[in-house]
Amino acid sequence: MAEARFAVHDTPLAGLKRVVRTRIGDTRGFLSRLYCAGELAAAGFTAPVAQINHTLTRATGSIRGLHFQHPPYAEDKFVSVLAGAVFDVAIDLRAGSPTFLHWHGEHLSADNATSLFIPKGFAHGFQTLTADCELLYLHTAPYAAGAEGGLNPLDPRLAIAWPLAITEISARDRGHPLLTPDFTGIPS
Numbered sequence: 516m517a518e519a520r521f522a523v524h525d526t527p528l529a530g531l532k533r534v535v536r537t538r539i540g541d542t543r544g545f546l547s548r549l550y551c552a553g554e555l556a557a558a559g560f561t562a563p564v565a566q567i568n569h570t571l572t573r574a575t576g577s578i579r580g581l582h583f584q585h586p587p588y589a590e591d592k593f594v595s596v597l598a599g600a601v602f603d604v605a606i607d608l609r610a611g612s613p614t615f616l617h618w619h620g621e622h623l624s625a626d627n628a629t630s631l632f633i634p635k636g637f638a639h640g641f642q643t644l645t646a647d648c649e650l651l652y653l654h655t656a657p658y659a660a661g662a663e664g665g666l667n668p669l670d671p672r673l674a675i676a677w678p679l680a681i682t683e684i685s686a687r688d689r690g691h692p693l694l695t696p697d698f699t700g701i702p703s
């Protein structure tokens with residue numbers, strides 16, 4: 516049996532997993548896997564990777580999100596931080612889920628080698644805790660502009676405890692509507 520390179524941990528939201536990547540270090544530095552089909556199946560990551568995205572966010576306190584894609588472009592995401600540190604948040608939008616509209620946040624950083632596996636049915640966003648944060652996303656569906664959904668990161672119904680004052684946010688993200696009382700979730 517091959518040696519494990521990932522430790523998969525449950526979070527309070529079923530299906531949402533914190534994944535700690537093992538670093539194999541030596542005098543040169545380290546090697547760590549960012550993806551392993553065999554091992555990450557234990558986290559629920561079983562669909563093939565359709566797209567890999569890389570982002571840079573310059574200013575501390577910036578928010579990106581909250582984003583998801585509607586079916587048939589609903590996707591699993593595996594989010595890792597290659598530089599800097601972020602407060603990463605996933606929100607349960609699954610219709611009928613016992614934790615519907617609950618959010619969970621994790622500190623992900625280049626130093627703690629921790630990733631988040633976010634299954635279909637969740638929205639995702641983050642706030643940067645340092646300057647020059649670089650994120651790497653694995654997606655199981657291609658980007659589909661027409662299927663994009665968004666929640667307002669300051670929606671009082673979500674009450675996300677962002678750690679810092681917001682310094683940067685896109686016009687689109689600032690304009691996401693607040694949830695209406697008739698929102699009952701999305702199929703997952």
Ligand SMILES: Cc1cn([C@H]2C[C@H](O)[C@@H](COP(=O)(O)OP(=O)(O)O[C@H]3O[C@@H](C)C(=O)[C@@H](O)[C@H]3O)O2)c(=O)[nH]c1=O
Nearest residue numbers: 568570579580581582583592639640641652657658685
């Ligand atoms: C996500 C995405 C965006 N784009 C384009 C759209 C736009 O012109 C530009 C920047 O897009 P955005 O402003 O949506 O980038 P960003 O706010 O970084 O979007 C990301 O936010 C985080 C929270 C996520 O969870 C990701 O899945 C993704 O939605 O890039 C692509 O061409 N391909 C893609 O896969």
